[in-house]
Amino acid sequence: MANKAAPDASRRSERSRRAIFDAALALVGEVGYDKLTIEGIAARAGVGKQTIYRWWPSKAAVLLDAFSAGVEEYDRQGLPDTGDLAADLKFVLRATADEFNDAAWQAPYRALAAAGANDEELSRTFVGRLMEPGIRVYVERLRAAQEAGEVAPDIDVRIAAEMLLSPFSQRWLMRTGELTHDYVDTLVDQVLRGLRPRD
Amino acid sequence: MANKAAPDASRRSERSRRAIFDAALALVGEVGYDKLTIEGIAARAGVGKQTIYRWWPSKAAVLLDAFSAGVEEYDRQGLPDTGDLAADLKFVLRATADEFNDAAWQAPYRALAAAGANDEELSRTFVGRLMEPGIRVYVERLRAAQEAGEVAPDIDVRIAAEMLLSPFSQRWLMRTGELTHDYVDTLVDQVLRGLRPRD
């Protein structure tokens, strides 16, 4: 019945899997996503092409897994909650800005964001696996603030989180401006301005 | 200076230029950006490949010009100013949402946004030519409102515009949600909430 005989995952070579991830991340940084090739990854990883085709459907999928593997411990613990919402947001967003400014991050993340724009399937996974968890912690922190009365009860916290994060990531993705700490602070202040309950 | 003898633009065939634009836009809609090929464009346009390579460095550049040519009259007149900022923003942003939901728009715009993410040079042109003018009209409308006292004087109108537009376009690009009129209204209201001067 199944005409694509599923490979037996239990016999899979962990060694090859790791080598493929390392090669993919290294190469996307060196030559860029467009010139990243399955053949190139296989050669660099010392692996047969079939070993890649057996486990992934495309170079985007490889890169997504490779990148996810390097970030999987991220966002586990949620945002800090010191009681000062503005301070907490600034603290975390400044750290995120530093991360986005790191060259090693840029190439794969940009590549995946771009690939996702043209590939609906991929973008669902990309968003669900990498972006959504990051957004959720902000949403949760905002909801906590809302419950504490720091944020007006009629605010849609999801949209509020997007008002904070989208300008930030858009700026980075489109290179319309630098992600400085000053920028982060101004953005947080201006967003929070609208969230506070009216007296 | 230029080591690649520049072609003589005065001898350029307008006929071919147009045919290339039409073919590029049609094909990107039919087969998608990844399967869009220079060869395919040339064949569809009834043009030699060299005629494309002579004038553009990549398929992204062709598509950018093709798309720009179809939008160049856009954004000339600025946003309406009825005195009611919220209404004006909702009116225009609803129209933009409709445009972004139009299939003919999607393919080339997504393709260019994606290509720009990996190509700094291209993204500068893409942003400067297509995105900036669109943002600017919002910035100007906000500044007008600020002068009219509808928006607090300490607001950074550029960031305010991004708080409005980035969530909108991010949502579309990443497919994190639908661009409905309801969404637009909520977004506008929630952004404007923070801009108003405190009494």
Place this chain on the structure above:
Amino acid sequence: MANKAAPDASRRSERSRRAIFDAALALVGEVGYDKLTIEGIAARAGVGKQTIYRWWPSKAAVLLDAFSAGVEEYDRQGLPDTGDLAADLKFVLRATADEFNDAAWQAPYRALAAAGANDEELSRTFVGRLMEPGIRVYVERLRAAQEAGEVAPDIDVRIAAEMLLSPFSQRWLMRTGELTHDYVDTLVDQVLRGLRPRD
């Protein structure tokens, strides 16, 4: 040593090799050598271009192998030796004339002779593989005649063979005359005239 990683000949597809030969020979007959293209051979053979480029450096090399493969059993047995040198030479040379007048032979042979004129490497192979064996059998027959006293002992049999064969093939290659049986007979008689020992 070898800087172009040599392909693994043991994995080579015999099927493709044959199909390429057939296509090359058919096409050179149909369209001529100048319009013979690697691309055309590949298409006709139902083969990827790379499969040709992997194993041959040029269309001339393909054609040489294709032609050789069709002639390899030729010239195995040497010239007949009935004791009558003139008769033996005429018999074989008449047969050769018929062969040279055969259209299927003409195209590839002319093509290779021509290509060899401009490509020293190729001409060495062409001469060594296709022409020399043909000349050698004449040289051997002449040497046998010399030992039998039919040919003067001070004759250089190699040059004698060329006196016989070069006018013949030159006439054909340059189209300076027809290769008739009469011509062959006259040529043999006039050459032999000078070889006989003086009484």
Place this chain on the structure above:
Amino acid sequence: MANKAAPDASRRSERSRRAIFDAALALVGEVGYDKLTIEGIAARAGVGKQTIYRWWPSKAAVLLDAFSAGVEEYDRQGLPDTGDLAADLKFVLRATADEFNDAAWQAPYRALAAAGANDEELSRTFVGRLMEPGIRVYVERLRAAQEAGEVAPDIDVRIAAEMLLSPFSQRWLMRTGELTHDYVDTLVDQVLRGLRPRD
């Protein structure tokens, strides 16, 4: 009627004609016939492509004219006739050998001989213009010798000339041996051996 409006030869630029010849001969020596291109000739000659296409149908035709122009004074006066046929033939053929060994000669001559093999039209012109006159002087000298009784009356002098010249030029064209003075001498002696009248 005539749909190929013949160009007006009286207005033709002699300057361009010469420049084209020089460029063609220089280039065929530098890059070989296969890599000789009309565009290359035009560029080197500082001439528009159309100027070449206006006056010649192919690069072979250009080269043929260019080469002929450089040899046109040749073969005017016939072979010397000192009364000693062997000496006369050796003298001229040694000179011809030297000429054939000259690098400047080789490239265009080989190219034309090769092109002629595949192009009947061209070969007729090549043979008629360049080869035939050269053969004719030998034929005439042999006929003179025949009339003087040095050559048997039943000899076909045309074939005799070919017995002399074809081995010579075949050896050169196919690179089957060097054209030394020794070779020439042996060849002449062995050919003449068969021409002398029997006592």
Place this chain on the structure above:
DNA sequence: TAGTAAGCGAGACGGTACGTCGCGTCTTGAG
């Protein structure tokens, strides 16, 4: 002596083929 039509240098154009790269599939032999 001005007007006109040719040849000319230049090079853009619609094409064809080049030789290369990478795709995704398939086969081979080792572990």
Place this chain on the structure above:
DNA sequence: CTCAAGACGCGACGTACCGTCTCGCTTACTA
């Protein structure tokens, strides 16, 4: 069975030239 290796059919790449076609320009011949 997975794996490294890599040949295969295929399709696109970006380049080189083909032969045709304008475009000004120079340079005779004509009116």
